[in-house]
Amino acid sequence: MKILFHAPALSAHRPEAALPHLLGVPPTVTDHLAGLKRAHKLTGNRGNIIHAEAPARSLRKNPNGSAVGNIVRLHNELGDGFGEILAAHFDIIVFSLANFIRPGLDGSRLANTLKALDGAVPFIVLGGGMQGRHAIGDLKPGTRDLLAILNERAGLFGVRGTKTAAWLAENGMENTTILGCPSLYVYPQSILSIDGSAARALGDKADVMTAGHLSIHKGAIVPRGLGLAKAFAGIEASYVFQDEIFDYDEFIEDAGSYNEGSNIARPERLNAWLSEKTGETIKFSRYYYFSEAGAWRQASMLHDVYIGDRFHGGVAALQAGQPAIFLKHDNRVTELTAHFDLPALSTQKFAEKGLAATMEEYLSVERLDKMKATYRKRHGEYVAALAGQGLKVATQLPE
Numbered sequence: 282m283k284i285l286f287h288a289p290a291l292s293a294h295r296p297e298a299a300l301p302h303l304l305g306v307p308p309t310v311t312d313h314l315a316g317l318k319r320a321h322k323l324t325g326n327r328g329n330i331i332h333a334e335a336p337a338r339s340l341r342k343n344p345n346g347s348a349v350g351n352i353v354r355l356h357n358e359l360g361d362g363f364g365e366i367l368a369a370h371f372d373i374i375v376f377s378l379a380n381f382i383r384p385g386l387d388g389s390r391l392a393n394t395l396k397a398l399d400g401a402v403p404f405i406v407l408g409g410g411m412q413g414r415h416a417i418g419d420l421k422p423g424t425r426d427l428l429a430i431l432n433e434r435a436g437l438f439g440v441r442g443t444k445t446a447a448w449l450a451e452n453g454m455e456n457t458t459i460l461g462c463p464s465l466y467v468y469p470q471s472i473l474s475i476d477g478s479a480a481r482a483l484g485d486k487a488d489v490m491t492a493g494h495l496s497i498h499k500g501a502i503v504p505r506g507l508g509l510a511k512a513f514a515g516i517e518a519s520y521v522f523q524d525e526i527f528d529y530d531e532f533i534e535d536a537g538s539y540n541e542g543s544n545i546a547r548p549e550r551l552n553a554w555l556s557e558k559t560g561e562t563i564k565f566s567r568y569y570y571f572s573e574a575g576a577w578r579q580a581s582m583l584h585d586v587y588i589g590d591r592f593h594g595g596v597a598a599l600q601a602g603q604p605a606i607f608l609k610h611d612n613r614v615t616e617l618t619a620h621f622d623l624p625a626l627s628t629q630k631f632a633e634k635g636l637a638a639t640m641e642e643y644l645s646v647e648r649l650d651k652m653k654a655t656y657r658k659r660h661g662e663y664v665a666a667l668a669g670q671g672l673k674v675a676t677q678l679p680e
Contacts, residue, residue, distance in 0.1 A: 282672065283346035285371040285402075288333035289324040290349050292572045308572070310541050314526055314533035320572060327523040328593035329379070330574050331600075332408055335463035336375045341673040346370070356394040364401030373436075373670065374404035377463055380613060382420070382428070382445070383412035389423025395430050405437035405670050407463045410445045411612060417452045432456045436670050439463075442616030458666050461620045464596045465656070466663050469678050471602035473653050477644025480586040480604055484637035489513070490584040491565075492521040492594035493608070495555065497528040502559050505610055505628075509590050510555070510563045512632035519567035519584060521577070521594050522546075526570065530554065544569050544576050574600075586640060590628060592617055599623075606631075606643045622655035624648055 293305030308320035324330055337349060352374060356363050367374070381388065395404070409431070417425060431438050432454035439460040440446050446457045465472070480487050493509040495502055502510075506525075526533065532550055539546045546568040555563040571577040578601040581587060587598035587605040592614045595605040607625040609615045618625035624643035631639050642648070657678060664674045 282340075282342050283370065283372045284337075284340065284342045284672075285347070285352070285367065285374045286333075286337045286349045286377070287352045287374060288336065288349060288377045289329050289351075290333040290337060292320050292323050292330070294323070311539065312541070313536055313538045314529075314546055314570070317539065317570060317572075318527050321524070321527065325524070327571055327577075328591060330571075331577070331593040331596050332379055332462055332464040333377050334574055335467050336377050336407055338467045339463065339674055339676050340375070340667070341675045352398075353390045353394045356397055361397055364398045367398070368401040371402055373672070374402055375672075376404060376406045378406055378409045379462075380410055380412040382410065382424070382448075384415055384419045384421070387421045387423045388427030389421070392423055392427040392430055395427070395434065400434065403436050403670070404434070405439065405667075405672075406431055406435050407437075407439040407460065408441055409439060409457075410441040410616065411448060414444075414448065414612060428452075428454055437666060439666065441613075442620045444612055444616050459620065460663050460666055461659055462592075462596070462617055463663075464593060465599070465621060466660060466674065466676060468600045468602075469656070469660055469676050472599050472656055473679055474602045475599065475604050475649060475653075477586075477604045477640065477646075477649055481637075481640050481644055483585055484640070485635065486517070487585040487636060487640065488566075488583075489516055489518040489636070490521065490569075490581055490587045490594070490598065491518050491589040492523060492591035493589055494525065494591075495520070495522075496525040502555070505590065507559055507561065508628045508632075509608065510559065511561055512628050513565070514562065516636050518565055519569060519580075520565040521569045521571070521589075521591070523591055523594070539570070541572075544571050544580065546570060586644070588631065588636075588639070590614070595623070604640075604644050604649070606639065621659055622652045624652065 293307055295305050296303045311317060359366050438457045440457045441461050442459060446459050449457055493506050495506040548568055551568050552564050569580060577597040581598040581601045581603050587595050590608040595607050598605040607614055607618050607623055608628045608631060609618055609625045660678055667674055
């Protein structure tokens, strides 16, 4: 099967030379945080890397006949005949879309591209979901148009959970299949091997990886991010940036503020700046920023547990076989953790219970056994749904 994956899965600059066998080049190494911004734009929020690479990793394909690309850009380059050109090279197009149902997004370019494709190549969607809950009239016309096209023309319109499916059905779009996020289906052997006993035994001495929303809004750290930072007071923890750091002050221009070899930013400057900004003592032991998913997974293995307010930060840990507890504050995390029975609670409840008690409850043998039983069921549903489109999932469940 020759598959075109529409996804921002790679941090690579595309060559302008239209010659065969050329690959994109990785960004040049930088030693300061601001220098990461240009490469960041290649994929956007680093959580995108985790979900966007998942279909290409989990599906069987003709490796030399398949590709990752942006179908909108292909349309712009190839013109109205691009559908026939794509049909000559690919059997199917796979979209990994995540949080695209939101008022701030304009889906008109993708909608127009799918109209121009006009059925020349079949396509499927994975991971579609809402960000917040809005009336359909709050969405931009292009996004409403895109949803109608996906409902009508997608061979499989995979959405992440029951709430997204119910909202779409309420608005006349019922061609959906609830499949969760494709990122959970890449490394089933890791997820089914997770054991919380070591982290529970360490209790309050566990080394935690976290991620959240230490974002700036109107000159201040948003309350959601501040709540997470306060909850981690006195806990040995590393923080993973996904996109928020680029709104910080000019010190991100400082030479030596970031080591790209270790993916670690200098914690002393960031702790001092965030503490001054918030009026709270913030003291994370490390600050990470990852440009590719493998490094993220490996770094998670240096920690005992992930506990955080970013879904794909937790998925990176699960993919490496590490226990993860999700702090849920929006419908995205709530919907996905419910679909897979992943351990989840609010940041406030985590702060009240403390680290040891939280792990004792949410990483218990019973909790993890329930998660694994649900996961086996969800994996089977994913395999069956993709098989219906002629696609084979390569990742198999261990006995």
